[in-house]
Amino acid sequence: MGRPARILVVAPSWIGDMLMAQPLLTRLAARGAEIDVLAPDWCAPLLGRMAEVRRVIASPFRHGDFAFAARRALGRDLAGAGYDEAVVLPNSWKSALVPFFARIPKRTGFTGEARIGLLNNRHRLDKAARPQLAQRYAQLADAPGALPPQSLPRPRLLSSPAQQQASKAALGLDPAAEPTIFCPGAEYGPAKRWPARHFAELARRLAADGGPIWLLGTAKDTTVGDEIAALSGGAARNLCGRTTLEQAIDLIACARQVVSNDSGLMHVTAALDRPLVALYGSSSPTYTPPLSPRARILSLDLPCSPCFQRECPLGHLKCLEDLAPEQVLITLGDLAHAQP
Known part of the structure; x- marks a missing residue:
């Protein structure tokens, strides 16, 4: 019996997109x-919590970096790793350079930016x-032109009780707490952020039921x-800004x-x-929905949305300003009574 196939996946840069790629990893x-x-x-840290991943290779390239010589050097360093296939998730030309210079025999991805010479197992995007990003990534596990699968495996991150307790202890948090967690940030821009006063009002309403309310996000939040x-x-x-990504994972894992x-x-x-209310403004739940049966999406579906802009082009942000805390509170109540 031969050895298992070795596959190098060139990942996207965004954390959310990386999770949208996990169904592909699961299929592989x-x-x-x-x-x-x-x-x-x-x-x-995210990939370290995915059971499918054997090893993470750090990419030194920041978003927008061309760095042709550095990509060639990294590819040559990986040439002896014995990869049978590379799956390139970003659509840019430069993202396909490392597998090409690593001389990986099968190089899979969407045709993208004039990548005919770099990829030799090319898919066309329909x-x-x-419509979902997760479906598009998962397509790359199949032969070009294959019918889409009936269903996809869901993203799943690992978090043990011991890891959860360790993260709480490191942050000086109550070890028995089952918090409500708010995630008020959005790296893309303010047009994806529910107003601070709405989060605050919701916190005041929920505080009457007891239980802590914690805000999680990056230092920018x-x-x-x-x-x-x-x-x-x-x-x-x-x-916000006090936790590592691993600690944030563990705190969310024990959230009410x-x-x-x-x-x-x-x-x-x-x-x-975890039970989740997901708030959508300028972005589309059709493209990147939370892939969980315990998630509920709130979107006002205004005629001007989704606009996919970083800031509201009309200056009013009604898609989120008019999404009232009362609506979120009602949805949380529905979630609490739903079967897990």
Whole structure:
């Protein structure tokens, strides 16, 4: 019997997109493949919680970097790793360079930006047949032109009780807490962020039921976290910028419920199977929905949305301003009474 196939996956840069790629990894792993992932360093903690991933190879390239010589050098370094196939998820020309220079015999991806010479197992994208990003990534496990699978495996992240307790202890948090977690950030821009005063009002309403309310996000979200905490009268505790990604995963894993903008942490919550209310403004739940039966999507579906802009082009952000905390509270109540 021969050895398992060795596959190098060139990952996307966004945390949410990386989770949308996990159904692809699961499909490849189900065939016995050994999967290594070339990814930015900020995705490494996420990939370390995916059972399908054997090894993470740190990508030194930041978004927009061309770095032709460095990509050629990395490819040559990987040439002796014995990869049978590379699966390139980003559609850019430069993202296909490392597998090409690594001389990986089968190089799979969408045709993208004039990549005919770089990829030799090319897929064409049918957006109507595969409206979700996860479906598009998962297509790359099949032969070009194959029919889409009836269903996809869901993203799943690992978090043990011991890891959860260790993260709480490191942050000085109550080890018995089952918090409500708010994720008020969105890396893409303000048009994806529910207003701070709405989060604060929701925190005040939920505080009456008891149980802590924690705010999670990156260091960039510290200011909005402080604003929410202040407006809530102390009902919410700001942990934005205080946790590592691994700790954020573990805190979400023990959450009673989560309210999140369309963000990487929204997809983390879905992959941890926690009750989730996902708030959509400028983006589309058709393209990147939370892949969990325990998620509920709230979107006003205004005529101007989704616009996919970083800031509201009309200056009013009604898609999120008019999404009232009362609607979120009702949806959380529905979730609490739903079967797990």
